Amino acid sequence: MTAVSTLPPLAAYALALGDDALILAQRLGEWVSYAPQMEEDIALANIGLDLLGQARTLLTYAGAVEGGGRDEDDLAYLRDDRDFRNVQLVEIPNGDFAVTMARQFVFSAYQYELYTALLVSADPTLAGLAGKAVKEVDYHRDHATQWVLRLGDGTELSRARMQAGLDQVWPYTGELFDPADPTSLPGVAADPAALRPAWERYVGTVLEEAALRRPEPRWRSRGGRDGLHTEHLGHLLAEMQHLHRSHPGASW
Amino acid sequence: MSQPAGHGTRGWPLWEVFVRSRRGLSHQHVGSLHAPDAAMALRNARDVYTRRGEGVSLWVVPSSAIVANSPDEKDPFFDPALDKVYRHPTFYDVPEGAKHL
Numbered sequence: 001m002t003a004v005s006t007l008p009p010l011a012a013y014a015l016a017l018g019d020d021a022l023i024l025a026q027r028l029g030e031w032v033s034y035a036p037q038m039e040e041d042i043a044l045a046n047i048g049l050d051l052l053g054q055a056r057t058l059l060t061y062a063g064a065v066e067g068g069g070r071d072e073d074d075l076a077y078l079r080d081d082r083d084f085r086n087v088q089l090v091e092i093p094n095g096d097f098a099v100t101m102a103r104q105f106v107f108s109a110y111q112y113e114l115y116t117a118l119l120v121s122a123d124p125t126l127a128g129l130a131g132k133a134v135k136e137v138d139y140h141r142d143h144a145t146q147w148v149l150r151l152g153d154g155t156e157l158s159r160a161r162m163q164a165g166l167d168q169v170w171p172y173t174g175e176l177f178d179p180a181d182p183t184s185l186p187g188v189a190a191d192p193a194a195l196r197p198a199w200e201r202y203v204g205t206v207l208e209e210a211a212l213r214r215p216e217p218r219w220r221s222r223g224g225r226d227g228l229h230t231e232h233l234g235h236l237l238a239e240m241q242h243l244h245r246s247h248p249g250a251s252w
Numbered sequence: 253m254s255q256p257a258g259h260g261t262r263g264w265p266l267w268e269v270f271v272r273s274r275r276g277l278s279h280q281h282v283g284s285l286h287a288p289d290a291a292m293a294l295r296n297a298r299d300v301y302t303r304r305g306e307g308v309s310l311w312v313v314p315s316s317a318i319v320a321n322s323p324d325e326k327d328p329f330f331d332p333a334l335d336k337v338y339r340h341p342t343f344y345d346v347p348e349g350a351k352h353l
Contacts, residue, residue, distance in 0.1 A: 038286075039285050039296040042300055046299050150288065
């Protein structure tokens with residue numbers, strides 16, 4: 001199998017964004033039948049399915065640009081953890097509902113700025129995907145924001161758990177904005193570092209309204225985009241991939 | 253009203269959902285759901301009832317705000333209408349040669 005580092009830059013970029021969406025979709029799927037309310041169960045599944053749709057487009061495109069004949073299924077199901085390019089934020093376990101909402105809040109706020117920037121990408125596939133996805137992500141961001149506000153400004157218990165959720169995910173947010181390789185894809189990719197100011201404004205405003213403290217972690221995660229992951233990703237992949245690997249080419 | 257705001261098993265009140273499927277049509281009742289407040293009820297309604305492009309407008313109404321007649325009142329409410337055949341247009345014969353009907 002081709003090592004990811006040898007992929008053309010555009011394929012590597014699409015793969016990184018697609019892996020973010022794919023892995024978070026898998027995590028959100030774990031909530032199905034476990035969410036606190038049926039209505040929330042459906043909402044989390046909806047958000048997961050939106051992300052899965054984005055992942056399919058991005059992985060298909062990555063395979064096409066690579067030109068090696070790999071399709072979305074090959075990329076989703078037949079790579080090992082070191083070949084995944086997602087940020088570690090999306091692979092960390094769901095935790096309680098507040099942790100899941102904290103993760104969704106910071107990630108959707110990032111993805112909203114990302115897709116907004118990609119609307120004017122010189123690459124028509126990425127621009128087309130962004131046009132559809134930005135509306136989906138607008139809703140994901142709003143959904144998570146509503147919960148951050150309600151749990152933060154709710155009871156003493158809900159507030160403590162929402163704050164704990166934010167504290168838990170915050171060290172993983174730095175990876176979202178690590179500067180891209182300067183040689184890659186001017187005018188096509190969105191420079192992650194340039195997305196940060198708008199993200200900071202959005203999350204800052206919400207946290208202030210929710211009377212929650214912006215965490216100031218003393219460490220930060222690194223390496224997801226280079227294939228360095230937490231121990232949690234391997235377990236997630238085992239569950240996500242085992243059917244396809246046990247029955248290659250199976251269909252129904 | 254016996255129940256305060258029709259609270260569900262987990263303490264979230266019940267909401268009735270109305271969807272307008274197209275411009276020019278009226279909102280139709282499609283079902284109900286639980287939500288902690290009005291803003292979340294609207295979002296839940298979007299997820300539960302309009303996932304396949306069913307609507308262009310959503311209303312949510314607290315179920316407790318709906319005033320309904322009691323089943324015991326069925327007879328006085330509805331029976332008197334049954335024998336008033338003249339309330340239906342089919343009661344009237346259209347004269348031969350009447351135009352513009």
